[in-house]
Amino acid sequence: MTYYRNEPKSQDRLCVSQKKLxxxxxxxxxxxxxxxxxxxxxxxxxxxxxxxxxxTEDPEAVGTTLxxxxxxxxxxxxxxxxxxxxxxxxxxxxGVFLPFNASYNSFKLPSGLIVYMGHTTIIDRATRxxxxxxxxxxxxxxxxxxxxxxxxxxxxxxxxxQIYTYDIERxxxxxxxxxxxxxxxxxxxxxxxxxxx
Amino acid sequence: xxxxxDIPKPDDVVSASQPPLRENTNTxxxxxEVDHQSxxxxxxGGHKKVTFNDGPDYVxxxxxxxxxNKVSALTGLQQLYWRRTGGDPVPITEARPYEAFTHDELHxxxxxxxxxxxxxxxxxxxxxxxxxxxxxxxxxxxxxxxPYVFASQGGFNGAPATFGIIRLSSIAPxxxxxxxxxxxVPFTWFSIGI
Numbered sequence: 257m258t259y260y261r262n263e264p265k266s267q268d269r270l271c272v273s274q275k276k277l278x279x280x281x282x283x284x285x286x287x288x289x290x291x292x293x294x295x296x297x298x299x300x301x302x303x304x305x306x307x308x309x310x311x312t313e314d315p316e317a318v319g320t321t322l323x324x325x326x327x328x329x330x331x332x333x334x335x336x337x338x339x340x341x342x343x344x345x346x347x348x349x350x351g352v353f354l355p356f357n358a359s360y361n362s363f364k365l366p367s368g369l370i371v372y373m374g375h376t377t378i379i380d381r382a383t384r385x386x387x388x389x390x391x392x393x394x395x396x397x398x399x400x401x402x403x404x405x406x407x408x409x410x411x412x413x414x415x416x417x418q419i420y421t422y423d424i425e426r427x428x429x430x431x432x433x434x435x436x437x438x439x440x441x442x443x444x445x446x447x448x449x450x451x452x453x
Numbered sequence: 454x455x456x457x458x459d460i461p462k463p464d465d466v467v468s469a470s471q472p473p474l475r476e477n478t479n480t481x482x483x484x485x486e487v488d489h490q491s492x493x494x495x496x497x498g499g500h501k502k503v504t505f506n507d508g509p510d511y512v513x514x515x516x517x518x519x520x521x522n523k524v525s526a527l528t529g530l531q532q533l534y535w536r537r538t539g540g541d542p543v544p545i546t547e548a549r550p551y552e553a554f555t556h557d558e559l560h561x562x563x564x565x566x567x568x569x570x571x572x573x574x575x576x577x578x579x580x581x582x583x584x585x586x587x588x589x590x591x592x593x594x595x596x597x598x599x600p601y602v603f604a605s606q607g608g609f610n611g612a613p614a615t616f617g618i619i620r621l622s623s624i625a626p627x628x629x630x631x632x633x634x635x636x637x638v639p640f641t642w643f644s645i646g647i
Contacts, residue, residue, distance in 0.1 A: 321499065407602065
């Protein structure tokens with residue numbers, strides 16, 4: 257069905273005018289009901305849901321508005337003079353969530369803070385250290401805060417060593433360990449998470 | 454205010470058509486401005502707010518992302534969900550009703566991040582009885598993939614008697630172990646995953 261704009265025309269005969277008005281009177285509530293409680297219902301005018309149709313370009317926020325929109329497949333928020341923030345994307349290398357891998361996952365918080373998290377192994381017994389890369393789809397523009405926690409793959413590998421972070425930069429950080437632990441022949445593994453902008 | 458659809462009828466005289474058309478015009482403006490900037494105002498058509506009614510799990514059409522409100526089966530509370538085409542619903546606002554910090558390892562908290570990642574956080578000890586933490590307790594949302602898990606020594610009452618170094622191990626979707634170089638080190642932990 258069609259919604260007629262700027263109708264009826266002044267030259268329309270009454271029967272033509274009636275038809276256009278009648279079709280509009282049906283079409284308007286039909287379209288309105290796609291997202292809203294419809295006319296003649298409880299809470300009419302409120303939303304049943306908010307269906308965000310894919311936008312191919314980032315829309316511009318103006319004045320005091322704040323935009324919420326979809327650029328498929330993700331949800332974005334944008335305020336005036338700011339970059340859009342993707343609320344819903346989890347960067348998963350190869351499309352797989354990777355807790356134990358040399359690679360890592362990342363995402364943004366609604367505030368725009370960027371989070372990287374990964375799992376790494378120190379294998380260089382000479383330097384007892386490793387450089388962890390923070391280069392990825394969401395580059396940090398300032399140094400992030402980094403947290404680490406030591407872990408192992410099996411429960412029998414239970415003895416811990418000391419580890420700490422140093423040389424934290426926008427695109428990398430380093431981790432040092434007191435390893436080799438005389439009681440353990442295995443490498444030192446740790447989970448890490450970085451938060452920043 | 455009533456709205457009358459499918460008018461005017463072909464046989465309506467003008468004087469009969471005018472009142473319901475006039476009423477419809479007013480009703481449209483009144484209903485529209487519940488959540489939107491009204492006609493003849495700056496930013497007309499923009500949203501003032503979005504009042505979400507309680508609904509079912511709506512299914513999005515192609516290249517559409519939905520937001521809606523539904524009562525969560527986990528918490529029994531209204532939650533705001535988003536859902537993309539072909540995806541599962543994500544409860545943006547859902548969290549376990551907060552339980553204050555406790556030394557009981559079974560009473561940890563959890564919440565969802567907007568991107569859909571699930572965060573759980575709690576407390577336990579590295580002694581043989583409590584060093585295995587069950588991440589997927591009955592009634593809690595479940596990890597289906599191995600999460601990232603972090604631990605930090607502390608959380609005891611009073612000053613620590615000893616310092617320990619904690620190493621987690623055997624991390625899986627449903628549990629992890631915490632071991633230390635000395636016995637019975639208390640620690641707080643959190644995990645992030647899907």
